[in-house]
Amino acid sequence: MKNSKRCTLIIYLSLVFFNVHAQKDTVLVCDVKFKNPKFNNKHAGSAFLLNYKGKTFACTAKHVLFFAKTDSMKTISFNNSLKSWSFTSKVNPENKVIAGKLLNENTNEILTMPPKGDWLVFEIKSKPSKNIVVHKLRKAPLRGGEQLYFMGYPYKSSKPIKVKGSFIGFTKDKNLKLNVPKGIYNGCSGGPVFDEEGKLVGLVSMGYFNNKENKMIFEPASTDYFKQIVNNNN
Incomplete structure (x- = not known):
């Protein structure tokens, strides 16, 4: 009986070790x-x-x-x-x-x-x-109402967050506009924004709470500038 319990404990610890070290970091x-x-x-x-x-x-x-x-x-x-x-x-x-x-x-x-x-x-x-x-860039254009996600590390957090939102449209500067849950996201700037297939569509940039509409508006930077930078350096 003791040997059986010991074997179970060893298997459990091995699984914990494997899961910790096998985890992939998205952000x-x-x-x-x-x-x-x-x-x-x-x-x-x-x-x-x-x-x-x-x-x-x-x-x-x-x-x-x-x-x-x-x-x-x-x-x-x-x-x-x-x-x-x-x-x-x-x-x-x-x-x-x-x-x-x-x-x-x-x-x-x-x-x-x-x-x-x-x-x-x-x-x-x-x-x-x-x-x-x-990450890899998404090639297809975004659709209105499409579900997107962003990830980042809030300050003083030891774990990243993953937040789901919906695509509203584009800003006048051609950045994305997302409707996301109200929250404290300081520290997440620079995190990835991606679609349901994991393809990157933007970068966490500006955000604010719209009191008139009572919703949080996120404005991730589009990938256009990124492509411009890389293409100009090739």
Whole structure:
């Protein structure tokens, strides 16, 4: 009887170990370190990996730079102040990707809100772990009322959230408009927005509560700017 219980416990612990280590991370956090450590931020925003034209990129929101900057940074440029930018899982800390070149670094673009084309697109220095999801772009146009999802890590949360919403249409700047449940989503900026098949359609950007209509409106950045950045660097 004791041997049977011991065997059951071993199997249970093995399953727990397997499930923890086999989990795939759909969304990551930005762990940013500067040469001056007083500006370091372990959770500047959320992020994800995206494959396009056979190459994998690490992506987050451009406005994340407001939480990952030195006092002298006024443009979309690190001015040689950055030590490292990592994309890390809070659930599985061993799942990490180190950023390489920032493709849309621009010393002439002022860091302002709201930013135009709210994407930061990094090359990565090494092949990502198989336990990190690499998203792919959706090709078909979105349909009104279609169910979409976004993911991100709220600040002080050790686990990501997945929120379901419906596609309303496009903003005047051609970003997406989603109707999502009212909530506190600070820290989720830069997370992925995808359809029911897991194909990426946008990046978590701006959001606000519409008191007149009594609903939360999310305005993810569309993928147009991302494609523009990558195509201009090829």
